[in-house]
Amino acid sequence: MxxxxxxxxxxxxxxxxxxxxxxxxxxxxxxxxxxxxxxxxxxxxxxxxxxxxxxxxxxxxxxxxxxxxxxxxxxxxxxxxxxxxxxxxxxxxxxxxxxxxxxxxxxxxxxxxxxxxxxxxxxxxxxxxxxxxxxxxxxxxxxxxxxxxxxxxxxxxxxxxxxxxxxxxxxxxxxxxxxxxxxxxxxxxxxxxxxxxxxxxxxxxxxxxxxxxxxxxxxxxxxxxxxxxxxxxxDVRFQTQDIEDAELIVVSFGIAARISTEAVSMLRKTGKRVGHFRPITLFPFPEKQIHDLARRGAKFIAVELNAGQMVEDVRLAVNGKSEVLFYGRPGGGVITPEELYDRLKDEC
Structure with missing residues (x-):
């Protein structure tokens, strides 16, 4: 086609x-x-x-x-x-x-x-x-x-x-x-x-x-x-990138997920054990899948174009099993892959 x-x-x-x-x-x-x-x-x-x-x-x-x-x-x-x-x-x-x-x-x-x-x-x-x-x-x-x-x-x-x-x-x-x-x-x-x-x-x-x-x-x-x-x-839908061995998992959706995908790829090339989890359904949220990853010991960071909203659902899903961080820009500010790379590299 x-x-x-x-x-x-x-x-x-x-x-x-x-x-x-x-x-x-x-x-x-x-x-x-x-x-x-x-x-x-x-x-x-x-x-x-x-x-x-x-x-x-x-x-x-x-x-x-x-x-x-x-x-x-x-x-x-x-x-x-x-x-x-x-x-x-x-x-x-x-x-x-x-x-x-x-x-x-x-x-x-x-x-x-x-x-x-x-x-x-x-x-x-x-x-x-x-x-x-x-x-x-x-x-x-x-x-x-x-x-x-x-x-x-x-x-x-x-x-x-x-x-x-x-x-x-x-x-x-x-x-x-x-x-x-x-x-x-x-x-x-x-x-x-x-x-x-x-x-x-x-x-x-x-x-x-x-x-x-x-x-x-x-x-x-x-x-x-x-x-x-x-x-x-x-009807839970999600997509993952390089989470099998990840010590840090970026969680993002929509256009922030495109930015995160690039930043994660850049970090993997330097040997950083970082992965990406992208919810496709925001409700129902993939809480069980994130919880299972948290039990494995991975740390999380929610990346959003806001002051911190989905991060609350990530924390609820993790349920205290691991650390959950946040990085975002509100009011129409758009994160670049390079900016996110710099933020993530010291967390891996």
Whole structure:
């Protein structure tokens, strides 16, 4: 199959269309604007509907409506815009509706800037809105993974009847690199018998997140928590580099993982016993795999483009079995491989 050369944002939009996305609603914000731009000119030709909503809040609620009717639906934004969508994301999770939500992160807090950041990790993996809910969160680090994980996101959203977030950043969204646009292969998924698509010949369906009967909401929460446990049992994804003999293991995701991969390769050439562990799913987090490495005696350092967020999950996974360090730059500061090399060389 021939390779293609596209921006990450455009590859994501095209992958969504190939995966059967039939509804997109969004609102412009840098650095993800190529996604709605691409969708606006391409999705209608594939039989889908594009809406530029009047706000991020309107967009997420339009996605709620389209998903409730059984359509594969997606929205995208960047950090402040995702914050505005949080109530709707909680409503989607509470109503058990599938949707794909893309966050190409920018620096914060507040309006911040448009540089690459990973400061939305807490918001993504801990549930940024109200209530005990979780998103399945996928963190690509190449344009190829953007393509592949976007298709996976739609499948997992339907499988679990749950929102799935693709957590990128401005570098991943804006950079161009070659990738192979592999064909979409739809897995066997349960029919959407719950969808609001007309009730001729059946009882009406009800889609809601309001449960006011005695004990009703508690029982609903137990159902949701069981779903998240199934995600943890089945859908942990990660990649490793040179961890077999590593005394120091770098843990990083997304664009920070590309930086870490290069720094680790540089260190290995000097004889340093350093490795790299890359979570691909941020929820479910690969806690068991990291814990097993900690029991072996390896030391860890979390490398992130923020002030220290994923490092907390690394520490929880290690559970006191080993030392966990942190190195990062917040507010849109980007670490270079050389800078990380200098930071790591004395820790090995």
């Amino acid at each position: 021939n390779k293609a050369l596209m921006k990450g944002n455009e590859a994501l939009a095209l992958a969504a269309i190939h995966a059967g996305c039939k509804f997109y609603a969004g609102y412009p914000i840098t650095p993800q604007n190529e996604i709605p731009e691409y969708m606006s000119r391409t999705l209608p030709a594939w039989g889908g509907a594009f809406v530029q909503a009047e706000s991020e809040i309107a967009a997420i609620n339009m996605v709620f409506g389209a998903s409730a009717c059984g359509a594969r639906a997606m929205t995208s934004s960047s950090s402040p815009g995702i914050s505005l969508k949080q109530e709707g994301i909680s409503f989607l999770a509470g109503a058990e509706l599938p949707a794909v939500i893309v966050n190409m992160q920018r620096g914060g807090p507040g309006l911040g800037n448009i540089s690459a950041s990973q400061a939305d990790y807490f918001q993504a993996v801990k549930g940024g809105g109200h209530g005990d809910y979780r998103l399945l969160v996928l963190a690509p680090f190449t344009v190829q993974e953007i393509w592949d994980l976007t298709m996976l996101a739609f499948d997992k959203a339907d499988e679990y009847r749950n929102p799935v977030m693709i957590l990128g950043d401005s570098i991943l969204g804006q950079m161009m690199e070659p990738f192979i646009p592999t064909p979409y292969m739809k897995p066997a998924l349960p029919e959407k018998t719950w969808a609001l698509n007309g009730c001729a010949g059946r009882q009406p369906n009800v889609v809601k997140s309001l449960f006011v009967g005695e004990g009703e909401l508690e029982e609903k929460n137990y159902v949701l928590q069981d779903k998240y446990r199934r995600m943890k049992a089945k």
